[in-house]
Amino acid sequence: MMEGIFRQYLAVYRPLITRLNQLLEPHGLSYSLWQVIFYIEREGPSTLVEISNYYEVEKPSITRRVHRLEEQGVVEQIPGNDRRVKVIRLTESGETVYRDCREKISRLERKLLEGVGYEEQVLLNRLLPEIKKNLLREGGTGDEA
Amino acid sequence: MMEGIFRQYLAVYRPLITRLNQLLEPHGLSYSLWQVIFYIEREGPSTLVEISNYYEVEKPSITRRVHRLEEQGVVEQIPGNDRRVKVIRLTESGETVYRDCREKISRLERKLLEGVGYEEQVLLNRLLPEIKKNLLREGGTGDEA
DNA sequence: ATTAACTATTGACTAAGGTAACTATAGGGG
DNA sequence: CCCCTATAGTTACCTTAGTCAATAGTTAAT
Numbered sequence: 072m073m074e075g076i077f078r079q080y081l082a083v084y085r086p087l088i089t090r091l092n093q094l095l096e097p098h099g100l101s102y103s104l105w106q107v108i109f110y111i112e113r114e115g116p117s118t119l120v121e122i123s124n125y126y127e128v129e130k131p132s133i134t135r136r137v138h139r140l141e142e143q144g145v146v147e148q149i150p151g152n153d154r155r156v157k158v159i160r161l162t163e164s165g166e167t168v169y170r171d172c173r174e175k176i177s178r179l180e181r182k183l184l185e186g187v188g189y190e191e192q193v194l195l196n197r198l199l200p201e202i203k204k205n206l207l208r209e210g211g212t213g214d215e216a
Numbered sequence: 217m218m219e220g221i222f223r224q225y226l227a228v229y230r231p232l233i234t235r236l237n238q239l240l241e242p243h244g245l246s247y248s249l250w251q252v253i254f255y256i257e258r259e260g261p262s263t264l265v266e267i268s269n270y271y272e273v274e275k276p277s278i279t280r281r282v283h284r285l286e287e288q289g290v291v292e293q294i295p296g297n298d299r300r301v302k303v304i305r306l307t308e309s310g311e312t313v314y315r316d317c318r319e320k321i322s323r324l325e326r327k328l329l330e331g332v333g334y335e336e337q338v339l340l341n342r343l344l345p346e347i348k349k350n351l352l353r354e355g356g357t358g359d360e361a
Numbered sequence: 362a363t364t365a366a367c368t369a370t371t372g373a374c375t376a377a378g379g380t381a382a383c384t385a386t387a388g389g390g391g
Numbered sequence: 392c393c394c395c396t397a398t399a400g401t402t403a404c405c406t407t408a409g410t411c412a413a414t415a416g417t418t419a420a421t
Contacts (some may be wrong), residue, residue, distance in 0.1 A: 073337040077232070077325055078254075079344040081247075084229055085272065085378095086351045087222070092407095102226075103408070109223075110295040119369060127230065132409055134370060155368040156415045180222055183350045187343060192218040198332060198340060205328045206231045237376095248377070264400060277378055279401060300386045300399045361419095 087183075094175055098168050101145050105133065105172060107136050108145060112169050116160035117150060140165075232328075239320055243313050244288050250317060251305065252281050253290060257314050260293060261305035285310075 091102045102106070110122050123133045137159055140146040145165035151158040161169065184192055233320050236247045244255070268278045282304055285291040290310035296303040306314060329337055 073329075073334065073341060074322055074325065076329065076337060076344075077236070077321070078229070079341055079348075083225070083344055083348045083351070086348060087225070090341055090351060090354070091222070092326060101407075120367085126292055127222060128408090129410060130369065131371080131411085135408085138370095153368085153418070157369065163344060168343075176222070177219055179354075180219065182354060183347050184221065185350060186346060189218065191339060191343060192221060194339060195343060196218060196224055199221075199228055202328050203224075203228045203231060205330060206228070206235060208328070209235070209324075209327060246376075265398080273377095274379060275400065276380085276402080280377085298399085299388070302400065 090179065091176070094179060095172060098172055100168070100172065104136055104140055106177075107133070107140060107159075108165060108169055108172070111146065111159060111161055112166075116158045118151075118156045118158055121158075122159075221282075235324065236321070239324060240317060243317055245313070245317065249281055249285055250321075252278070252285060252304075253310065253314055253317070256291065256304060256306055257311075261303045263296075263301045263303055267304075 088102055091105075095101060095105055106126060107122055110125055111117055114121070119133050119137065122137075123130045126133075137146060137157075139189055141148070145162055146159050146169050147162050149158050149160055187195075233247055236250075240246055240250055251271060252267055255270055256262050259266070264275055264278050264282065267282075268275045271278075282291065282302075286293070290307055290313050291304050291309050294303050294305055332340075
């Protein structure tokens with residue numbers, strides 16, 4: 072019946088996140104900060120709410136992340152038409168940091184997937200979002216089934 | 217080249233752990249507390265160091281988890297021959313809590329794996345430990361390759 | 362014009378973990 | 392037997408990262 076997949080899954084988390092943080096630390100980043108950089112690089116200049124929605128994290132958390140990134144000089148604020156919003160974009164230095172970290176992370180990724188066939192990687196890439204989808208769909212207390 | 221598997225992986229973590237905590241909350245537990253119960257149920261009465269090694273978490277963290285479980289009355293201490301060690305076992309009530317939670321978690325697990333074929337589940341169960349192994353093997357700074 | 366909705370921020374709190382320093386016990390030479 | 396070292400557990404203090412509730416400033420809608 073294949074029980075205990077969660078356990079396997081969760082057993083990977085701490086070592087992975089620790090490794091990533093350690094890898095990002097020389098750039099003054101942690102994974103949670105990296106996420107913001109990553110999002111902005113991919114989606115272009117964005118607002119707090121957009122980032123917050125994407126990662127499903129409350130706005131105050133993103134505010135703090137962005138503040139720290141501003142202090143580091145990797146992101147900056149640009150005025151938008153709507154004066155409520157704070158549009159965040161990468162600075163020059165931010166672009167550089169992005170490329171460096173992206174490179175390092177990809178290298179790590181390849182290393183950790185050694186011994187995992189291409190087909191299997193594709194499968195992982197399909198299954199993980201599937202599980203997440205089930206998770207969000209499910210939502211409630213889980214006692215309805 | 218299959219980049220971004222980490223991202224997929226990590227995107228599942230928060231919803232999953234949140235869901236698990238929410239599921240365990242009625243029993244006064246969180247997933248981190250549950251891990252201790254789970255370990256003891258499976259391995260029998262155990263010491264702090266054993267639990268700490270298994271989950272690769274520092275001893276003080278486990279001390280705290282165990283203290284909270286003691287307050288809840290789900291685990292208790294039994295004297296060992298070695299008077300340094302604190303052997304922890306489940307109480308009667310702890311056994312009950314174990315069974316209830318185990319049941320709920322399995323149910324959730326089945327639910328989240330709906331649409332994932334058996335073969336694929338088996339594969340997941342093989343891949344995740346593989347990745348973890350790579351992670352621990354790698355260890356260092358990651359710049360050696 | 363006033364009310365409602367939305368963006369971002371602040372403050373106070375919680376969960377979980379880490380490190381360093383400490384106590385108490387155990388065990389192995391000399 | 393005594394000393395030294397190793398081990399189990401604890402305590403104190405700090406960090407990261409998140410939540411919720413309340414608030415200020417803007418915008419939009421009736």
